Amino acid sequence: MSYGLFETTFTEEIYSVPPSLTVILDQPWSRQTPECREALTKLLAAVRHSPESVRMICQDHVDLTSLAEPPAKLVAFVPPPKGVPLNEKITTPVTEMVITEPLQVLLANEETKRKFWAAFKTLFSA
Secondary structure, three states, X not given: OOHHHHHHHOXXXXXXXXXXXXXXXXXXXXXXXXXHHHHHHHHHHHOOOOOOOOEEEEOOOOOHHHOOOOOOEEEEEOOOOOOOOOOOEEEOOXXXXXXXXXXXXXXXXXXXXXXXXHHHHXXXXX
């Protein structure tokens, strides 16, 4: 069932169940390289998610104001905004997030991958 169809059929707030994780990509999923799709799929599987179980959106920068509901957890693979720490868990009153480089850039640098993985795991630790 399409998520949009569900939202329009059951409009009461009680039926609103947002995905537990939102992923922001710099390019649509269909335009990601096979290497990037495979890496993201493995990354999500490591924390018991899949591309189908998360809200995946495409933005050229992190913009949570465009979302109807802020996500509880967010990981963003976009060019980094000025002054925002990369590969560190950022906690706001509503959202826990990790912002990192676009997937293509991240996969090319082992040190950055390690830093990202350490921060990403903290989003799911108890």
